[in-house]
Amino acid sequence: MAKSKKYYVVWKGVQTGIFDNWEECKRNVEGVQGGSVYKSFPTLQEAELAFSQDPELYIKKRQSAMKPILDALYGSPITPSIAVDGAYSSASKQAEYQGVYTETGTLLFKQGPFLDGTNNVMEFLAIVHALAWCKQNQNNMPIYSDSRNAIKWVKDKKAATKMKKTARNERLFELIARAEHWLKENTYSNQLLKWETQTWGEIPADFGRK
Numbered sequence: 087m088a089k090s091k092k093y094y095v096v097w098k099g100v101q102t103g104i105f106d107n108w109e110e111c112k113r114n115v116e117g118v119q120g121g122s123v124y125k126s127f128p129t130l131q132e133a134e135l136a137f138s139q140d141p142e143l144y145i146k147k148r149q150s151a152m153k154p155i156l157d158a159l160y161g162s163p164i165t166p167s168i169a170v171d172g173a174y175s176s177a178s179k180q181a182e183y184q185g186v187y188t189e190t191g192t193l194l195f196k197q198g199p200f201l202d203g204t205n206n207v208m209e210f211l212a213i214v215h216a217l218a219w220c221k222q223n224q225n226n227m228p229i230y231s232d233s234r235n236a237i238k239w240v241k242d243k244k245a246a247t248k249m250k251k252t253a254r255n256e257r258l259f260e261l262i263a264r265a266e267h268w269l270k271e272n273t274y275s276n277q278l279l280k281w282e283t284q285t286w287g288e289i290p291a292d293f294g295r296k
Contacts, residue, residue, distance in 0.1 A: 093133035097141040098123040102234075104133045138206065138235045142284040163286055164279070165189040167228040168216050171291035172208025172236075181205065181258075183212035185219070186291045188230060195219060202255035207262065209236030210245050212291075214265040217274050228277040232289045237278050243269040 094111035096102050099122045105111040115122035123141045127133040136144055165188055172183040182198025195215055198208070209231055216229045217240075231237055239245045245262045249255070281289040288294075 092126045092128060093130050094124060094126050095133050095137045095144075096122065096124040097137070102137075104130070104137055106130075138233065140232060140283040163188055163230065163281070164228050164277075167230055167279075168194065168220070169230045169281065169289050169291040170209070170212035170216050171232065171289050171293060172205050172210075172212055173293035174203060174205040174208060179254075181208045182293070183208040183215070184291050184293070185212055185216045188290050191290050200255065200258050202249075202252045203258050204247060204249045206233060206235045206239075207245065207247050207249055207258060209233035210239045210247075211261055211265055213237065213240045213278065214268060217272075217276060218268060220276055221272060221274060226275045228279050230279050230281040230289060232281040232283055234280060237280060240269065240278060 091106070092108070094105045094108065096105065096111060096114050099114040099118050101114045103114075105114070111124060111126075115124050123145065125136065125141070125144050127136060167188040168185050169188040170183065170185040172181065174181040178199075179202055180199035181203030182196065182200065184196040185194045186192055187194065197211070197215065200208075210233075213229060213231050213236055219225075220227060220229070235246075239247075244266060247262070249258070251259060283289065
């Protein structure tokens with residue numbers, strides 16, 4: 087009987103990403119200082135979803151053993167800084183995002199609800215909103231997001247979303263286009279940093295709906 091196909095998600099390794107064979111995954115997870123973080127999935131769709139999220143959702147058994155290593159590896163969040171987060175409800179089909187001061191949780195901005203959005207789009211718009219807010223206020227504080235996808239999209243200046251266009255989310259596509267235009271027309275010195283949920287807990291901007 088032929089072996090079923092597996093996809094390997096590497097959250098921490100020589101190179102992070104999704105690999106469709108063990109040998110390539112192995113090259114990226116062996117000998118990593120502080121230990122690598124990876125897991126196999128039976129479908130590409132499951133792997134892509136897992137890679138866009140925090141590994142703690144999938145590797146709970148290793149979490150307690152890894153915590154001392156992660157604490158030493160990541161330290162504490164930089165402050166002052168801004169934390170952003172997005173939320174999407176599959177029940178109401180509504181999405182929103184917000185940004186707060188990391189150390190106090192004080193709300194800086196909040197947008198939504200928007201219909202027929204996605205969590206990654208909300209995270210992307212939240213980061214760009216934070217960058218624009220910082221530029222307007224002449225502030226170069228680091229910006230934290232717990233979405234690797236959104237951080238990559240911002241750095242690429244392009245939202246690589248597969249969100250389907252509907253009559254109800256035209257406004258969101260307008261906001262995405264405006265955010266992409268802002269990124270192409272503006273420079274910034276703010277660090278865009280990944281919030282390490284596994285070590286620090288939920289990001290301060292979290293909507294608390296998990």
